[in-house]
Amino acid sequence: MAEIIQEDKHKGGKKKPKKHSTAIDMTPMVDLMCLLITFFMLTTAFAKPKVMEIVLPEKVKKDEKVEPPKIADSRTLNIIIGPKDKVFWYGGKADPANLPPLQEADFSASANGIRQVLLDRNRALFKKIEQFQQDVLTGKIAIKQDSVRSAIRKLKTDDDTGPIVLIKFYKKSKYKNLVDIIDEMSIVGIARYIITDINWIEEGMVERALGMPVASTPAAHK
Amino acid sequence: MPKIKIPHKTPRVDMTPMVDLFSLLLTFFMLTATMRPSEPAPIDTPFSVSETPQPDANVMTMVISAEGKVFFNIDNGPDTILHFRPKILEEMGKRYNIQFTGDELRKFEKYSSSFGVDIKNLKTFLSAREPSEREKLEKGIPMDTLDNQLAYWVLYAREVNPAVKVLIKGDSNADYPVVKKVLDILQDKNVNRFSLITSLEVVQVVDAKK
Numbered sequence: 001m002a003e004i005i006q007e008d009k010h011k012g013g014k015k016k017p018k019k020h021s022t023a024i025d026m027t028p029m030v031d032l033m034c035l036l037i038t039f040f041m042l043t044t045a046f047a048k049p050k051v052m053e054i055v056l057p058e059k060v061k062k063d064e065k066v067e068p069p070k071i072a073d074s075r076t077l078n079i080i081i082g083p084k085d086k087v088f089w090y091g092g093k094a095d096p097a098n099l100p101p102l103q104e105a106d107f108s109a110s111a112n113g114i115r116q117v118l119l120d121r122n123r124a125l126f127k128k129i130e131q132f133q134q135d136v137l138t139g140k141i142a143i144k145q146d147s148v149r150s151a152i153r154k155l156k157t158d159d160d161t162g163p164i165v166l167i168k169f170y171k172k173s174k175y176k177n178l179v180d181i182i183d184e185m186s187i188v189g190i191a192r193y194i195i196t197d198i199n200w201i202e203e204g205m206v207e208r209a210l211g212m213p214v215a216s217t218p219a220a221h222k
Numbered sequence: 223m224p225k226i227k228i229p230h231k232t233p234r235v236d237m238t239p240m241v242d243l244f245s246l247l248l249t250f251f252m253l254t255a256t257m258r259p260s261e262p263a264p265i266d267t268p269f270s271v272s273e274t275p276q277p278d279a280n281v282m283t284m285v286i287s288a289e290g291k292v293f294f295n296i297d298n299g300p301d302t303i304l305h306f307r308p309k310i311l312e313e314m315g316k317r318y319n320i321q322f323t324g325d326e327l328r329k330f331e332k333y334s335s336s337f338g339v340d341i342k343n344l345k346t347f348l349s350a351r352e353p354s355e356r357e358k359l360e361k362g363i364p365m366d367t368l369d370n371q372l373a374y375w376v377l378y379a380r381e382v383n384p385a386v387k388v389l390i391k392g393d394s395n396a397d398y399p400v401v402k403k404v405l406d407i408l409q410d411k412n413v414n415r416f417s418l419i420t421s422l423e424v425v426q427v428v429d430a431k432k
Contacts (some may be wrong), residue, residue: 053415
């Protein structure tokens with residue numbers, strides 16, 4: 001019986017079980033993934049922003065009398081940030097009767113850059129720090145990576161030849177230059193620098209150097 | 223002639239390796255993603271050689287835009303158990319005699335990007351549905367001598383969370399006097415240590431007179 005039925009089936013045309021392909025259409029999935037990847041790539045903040053720490057001196061309260069710290073004029077270097085990425089500098093003290101010559105520099109790494117000026121004055125300390133870092137890299141000095149920074153800080157505090165840099169800002173300067181100049185300090189390894197207010201003598205010097213009418217008088221400044 | 227049968231091939235490409243790769247990439251991006259919070263103003267941070275990464279928690283950020291607007295953000299990072307933001311807002315409300323409802327406090331806690339709104343407009347700001355409505359209100363936080371709201375934000379942020387660190391995120395083209403004003407306000411509140419947010423840049427020192 002069973003045989004007959006089988007024969008019948010064979011005769012009545014070919015009846016193969018339908019072959020389903022096991023491949024799934026993956027196009028929509030790929031589409032979606034492409035979209036998601038693009039989305040995540042665009043929204044990811046890859047380079048985490050860095051921070052640069054600055055410490056400003058504590059403000060002197062109005063009724064408090066504090067002796068200004070005595071610094072040797074020969075060691076002071078005044079940097080005044082001007083408008084349009086200009087930097088001016090002079091050594092020593094600004095005396096209204098006998099104005100020191102104001103030099104102009106820029107933020108480039110060239111010989112005219114402020115970096116060269118700072119480097120010239122800070123070469124001893126800069127060399128010391130460079131040598132130290134070299135020794136750490138080559139393994140001459142065995143020191144933990146964590147203590148490298150504090151060791152460099154110690155080198156800086158022990159230093160007594162480098163300049164004392166006073167950074168001042170002319171009113172038309174930009175925030176970018178604040179970061180730039182502090183950056184220069186850390187690049188060159190200046191041990192002592194401070195951000196202070198510009199005084200009227202220096203404002204006048206900058207205005208003269210820029211060829212602008214000098215508006216700064218003691219009265220106009222305060 | 224015998225018919226030559228050309229094997230009927232569908233022009234189908236095997237997409238499995240591609241999908242494999244895509245899923246890998248997708249997983250990678252999803253896991254490494256730290257959402258970039260939207261800023262009320264585009265800030266183009268200056269470059270520096272500093273390599274200290276930005277801290278995540280316990281920070282307050284002063285955002286200074288190129289036009290001189292100041293925005294403020296207090297962020298307790300992933301740690302939301304302590305609810306710093308609503309506490310600070312409550313203190314500010316007490317100061318300016320504005321009663322914030324629980325709903326508004328919750329909205330403020332969830333609002334993750336920095337804001338530059340006068341405290342008097344903060345209620346409208348929080349209830350605004352459209353971003354364009356918010357944008358209209360963001361004129362920068364008032365910080366003149368008559369109405370120095372920024373100083374109070376700093377004060378209460380530090381009162382509520384004494385471990386808070388101050389970050390300054392300024393645009394490269396922001397004017398120095400504005401930055402100076404912000405620094406002065408901070409110094410009046412006895413904050414003398416700041417971190418400026420910068421992007422990394424590599425500098426090689428070439429000593430011309432070696």
